[in-house]
Amino acid sequence: MYQKLTTCLRSVREKIDFKPEVAVVLGSGLGDYVQQVRIEQTMDYAQIKGFPVSTVKGHKGRFVFGYVKEVPVVIMQGRVHYYEGYPMSEVVLPTRLMGMLGAKKILLTNAAGGVNPSFQPGDFMMITDHITTGIPSPLIGPNIDELGPRFPDMSEVYSRRLQDVIRTCAKEGGIDLKEGVYVQFSGPNYETPAEIRLARTWGADAVGMSTACEAVAARHMGLAVCGISCITNMAAGLSNEKLSHAEVQETADRVAASFQELVTRIVAAM
Ligand code: HPA
Numbered sequence: 001m002y003q004k005l006t007t008c009l010r011s012v013r014e015k016i017d018f019k020p021e022v023a024v025v026l027g028s029g030l031g032d033y034v035q036q037v038r039i040e041q042t043m044d045y046a047q048i049k050g051f052p053v054s055t056v057k058g059h060k061g062r063f064v065f066g067y068v069k070e071v072p073v074v075i076m077q078g079r080v081h082y083y084e085g086y087p088m089s090e091v092v093l094p095t096r097l098m099g100m101l102g103a104k105k106i107l108l109t110n111a112a113g114g115v116n117p118s119f120q121p122g123d124f125m126m127i128t129d130h131i132t133t134g135i136p137s138p139l140i141g142p143n144i145d146e147l148g149p150r151f152p153d154m155s156e157v158y159s160r161r162l163q164d165v166i167r168t169c170a171k172e173g174g175i176d177l178k179e180g181v182y183v184q185f186s187g188p189n190y191e192t193p194a195e196i197r198l199a200r201t202w203g204a205d206a207v208g209m210s211t212a213c214e215a216v217a218a219r220h221m222g223l224a225v226c227g228i229s230c231i232t233n234m235a236a237g238l239s240n241e242k243l244s245h246a247e248v249q250e251t252a253d254r255v256a257a258s259f260q261e262l263v264t265r266i267v268a269a270m
Contacts, residue, residue, distance in 0.1 A: 001089050002144045004050055008093065009100050011048050016041050018065040020074035022267055023103035023223070025095070025214060027079075027110035029230065029252020031060055033260050034077055039066040045078070045094070052080040052090045063098075069268040074098050081209055083188035088138040092217035096147065099221045105162070105270055106218045108227040109263065111248050112208035113190070113235035115199050116180055119206070121234065121251045123178050124262060126166050127158055127227035130212040131183040131202055138213045139220055148220040157219050162226035162270055169265035175258055180205025182229055184212035193237025207235050226270065230259055 018040055026033050045051045045061040053061050064075040076098070082091050098106065114123065143150040163179075170177035183199045185191055187209035191199070199207055206229045218225050232251035233243055241247065252259075 001141065002146055005093065005096055005100060008048050008051060008097050012043060012063070012097070012101065016043055016065060018072065018074070020065065020072050020098065020101055020103045021105070022071055022073045022270060023076070023095070023098035023106040024073055024263070024267060025076045025079055025106070025108045027210065027230065029111055029232070029249055029256055030109055030259060030263070031077055032256060033263060034064045034075060036260055036264055037064060037066045037068055037073065037075065039064055041065040052086045052093060068264055071267055073267060074101055074103055079210060082135060082186050082213065083209060088136050088213055089141060092138040092214055095214040095217050096221060099218060099223050103223065105224040106226070107263065107266055107270065108211045108214055108225065110208050110211045110227070110229050111232040111252050112182060112206040112229035113233050113243070114231040114238065115183070115196055115207050115235045116205035117238060119178060119231050119234070121231055122255045123231040124175065124259065125178040125180050125206050125229040125231055126163060127182045127211070127229060128163060128179050129181045130157060130215060131181060131204055132212045132216065133202070134183070134185045135213060138217045148222060152220045154216065154219060157215050158226055159224040162224055165269050166226060166228070166266055169269050170262060173261055173265050175262050178205070182206050182208060182212060182227065184208060184210065190243040191236050196235040196237050199235070206231060226266070228262065228266070230255060
């Protein structure tokens with residue numbers, strides 16, 4: 001796997017000389033965010049040999065290199081998900097690659113279902129911690145010693161310093177910000193009401209199909225991690241609505257402007 005990573009790194013470095021400081025992963029509905037970025041270079045995932053390519057509608061697949069305010073960033077416009085059939089080690093390959101490209105900090109974003117009954121569709125939730133019990137660890141398999149230790153500490157996956165930065169950014173932008181624990185399930189089916197009740201007793205506030213595995217891989221290699229969920233729907237059993245990807249996209253689109261503003265503030269301040 002490390003060899004695969006270095007091959008990917010070489011194939012990016014042949015075309016791109018940009019040195020990012022911050023990595024950003026854009027979730028559902030946030031793809032348009034790159035319009036806010038002073039783009040220097042882009043690279044389609046398909047151009048990178050051996051790279052996993054997303055199959056989800058609405059997920060473009062490319063790296064965008066450029067500046068948010070004055071901060072050099074690499075952005076994943078489109079991610080791959082475990083439910084697409086890639087092994088976890090492949091799902092987190094792009095995250096690791098962004099670390100190997102030089103990013104020291106990473107902002108993860110996603111669309112998520114609200115598990116905390118006080119949440120509403122359209123809310124933003126800063127991720128304070130996560131639960132990956134329902135998915136395999138992306139670190140299973142031989143450890144990549146070049147990246148990090150066999151048994152990495154996960155007691156502070158989401159940097160406390162970055163959490164403070166995010167709180168300040170939201171306050172300054174007049175953007176209401178919830179906080180909570182994100183639980184990742186595999187998808188692609190939405191959860192059952194019983195699974196959501198289970199997640200609630202576990203201590204989860206939001207549920208999704210991405211992000212936590214990327215956070216684990218990023219933390220393993222020593223990146224400072226932070227994350228924001230856009231609550232696009234109430235999770236199964238918490239409302240009378242049936243869950244659909246259309247609802248997820250509708251809500252994400254509705255609040256995209258303030259989500260983008262929040263992301264810009266965070267990247268500029270982290
Ligand atoms: N469950 C899982 N993933 C999601 C949801 C959900 O309710 N909403 C958006 N992504």
